[in-house]
Amino acid sequence: MIITNVNLVLEDQVVNGSLEIENGVIKAMSDTASQLPQAFNGEGGWLMPGLIELHTDNLEKYFTPRPKVDWPPFSAMSAHDAQLVGSGITTVLDAVALGDYREGGKRHENLDHLIETVVESQKRGVNRAEHFLHLRCEVPHETTVDMFERYRDVPAVHLVSLMDHAPGQRQFVNVQKYREYYQGKYKFSDAQMFQFEAEQRARSEKWSGANRAEITRQCRERNIPMASHDDATLEHVAESHELGMVIAEFPTTVEAATASHNLGLKVMMGAPNVVRGGSHSGNVAAHELAALGVLDILSSDYYPGSLLDAIFKLTDDERNQLDLAAATQLATVNPAQALQLDDRGVIAEGKRADLVLAHHLHDHTYVTRVWREGRQVF
Template identity: 60%
Template sequence: MIINNVKLILENEVVSGSLACENGVIQAFSDTPSQLPQAIDGEGNWLMPGMVELHTDNLDKFFTPRPKVDWPAHSAMSSHDALMVANGITTVLDAIGVGDVRDGGHRLDNLQKMIGAIQYSEKHRLNRAEHRIHLRCELPHDSTLPLFEQLMCTPELSLVSLMDHSPGQRQYTSLEKYRVYFQGKYNLNDTEMDEFESSQLRFAERWSQPNRQAISAWCRQHRIPLASHDDATLAHAEESMSIGSTIAEFPTTEEAAQASRERGLQVLMGAPNIVRGGSHSGNVAAHRLASLGMLDILSSDYYPASLLDAAFRLARDESNHYQLPETIAMVTSNPARSIGLTDRGVIAEGKRADLVLVTQHQQQVYVKSVWAKGRAVW
């Protein structure tokens, strides 16, 4: 396959030219057009590597499209996969929440239903993107460690993150914001919310630290990448480094982001934060970290289309010094390398031919075509 007449987004520059791939691998690229008549005409659009998503909750939306509605697993998986590919994401770490007692994360059967759908669709080559697993461990629960121990040897496991969403912690240092969010999410009256808040505080005091130590120790032993989540202080960043974290997911303050960076962690922020212009929780804005040069990886989190959009928005933003190859790296090579995937994420000879053709109308970018291992999937 030859793709001609494109702007190739390489690691350090953008070059107009053509690209050839064979057997799912990039064979060569050139700064001159191909003269072969069978070449695909890219019509002068951008050709970039397929995007790598480390943290998306999108799968949950298809398994439970409405409260108390459970959708058939393989239908849900197929729809989720299609949405990922349509937005140029060719490698997906599907986030599975362990230990969240109100969202089904306390039930092994519910978790295995989602993991089983990922494994089955991957085994039978039904997916267009490659799907892996990210276990999001909600630390302040007695169910978290037993469930993790039953799931931790899942072959597709590529990332573990440690979360603490208890009141007064990290993302929810503001108790007012905590109550507003969870009362709205679970439709609780004031009395029910008081009981929920009290129970979460009890769970956190009893289980957060023991679970953090046990899960991180297993990840270090088995060399599974570990991510912190919602670190807010210097102490949080130091603790994350001490237990072996290599990624700082969604630090909530500039202090935590800087401390994480100084300690060798890669800072991951939400692409919706870039698109919307700030955090929906009132935490540090991703574009602020970008302006300080402290942003390494973007995640679509809850909105898949935000990933591509955010990368191009950052490249246009004059408040930072990032150029397009650098912002594209935040959604391709940087996340890939952070979990040890060195065979993808860049346009280079010998790398996987995961490719996305991107066009632009005014300042909005659109996915025109997607290839996974050289096979047209969109």
């Protein structure tokens, strides 16, 4: 297959030309248009590597579209997969939460079905994107290590992150933001909210340190890549580096992000943070880190369509030095390298033909075609 009349978004530049695919990989590229009549005409759009998503909670929304509503698993997976591919994402780590930070929470009851569905749908070859698993370990909980041990050896597990959402630290240094978030989410009264805060602080003090040490030890033994989460201080960063983290997910301060980047951790921020112009929790804005040169990876987090939007928003932002090629790396080659997925993430000869064609129409950039391993999936 030949794709012609496109702007090829390469690692370090954008070149108008054409591209040839054979047996699911990129065979050749040219800076001239193809004259062959069978070539697909990209009509001047941007041809980018397929986007790589390391942290999305999107699948849970399809499994439980409303409270107390459980959707049939493969139907939920199919809808989730279609949304991701329609957003230009060809490789995804579906994030599942281990440990329940709310007394009586039901989230863990769907875990077996959710993980089994991700694995089985990929095995059956029915997914459009390629799906792996990201285990999000809520460390301030007595069940977290047991739950991690239940799933740690599933071959699809490609990333483990460790998080502590207790109030007064990390993501929720601002306790008022914590109350706004959880009262809005769980409809707590003021009295229930204060009780919830006290419980979470107590659990964090009792369980976080020991669980963090044990889970990271087991990950190092198995060579599973790890990510810190919401690091806020130099002490947090030093601990994450010592424990062997390769990614710093959503650091909350410039200080923590800069220190992480300088120590070799890939700093990941939310694409919704870019699109909205700041953090919904009141923490550091992603565009600030981009301007400082310490932003390495973007994640769509809770909104799949934000990933492509954020790439173009950063490109148009005069506060940083990112051109389209550099901004695209944040959602392609950089996450691929962090997980040692060396066969994808860049348009180059011999790499997988995971590709996204996008066009700018009416002040918005739209995904118009997607290929995974040379097969059109959107």
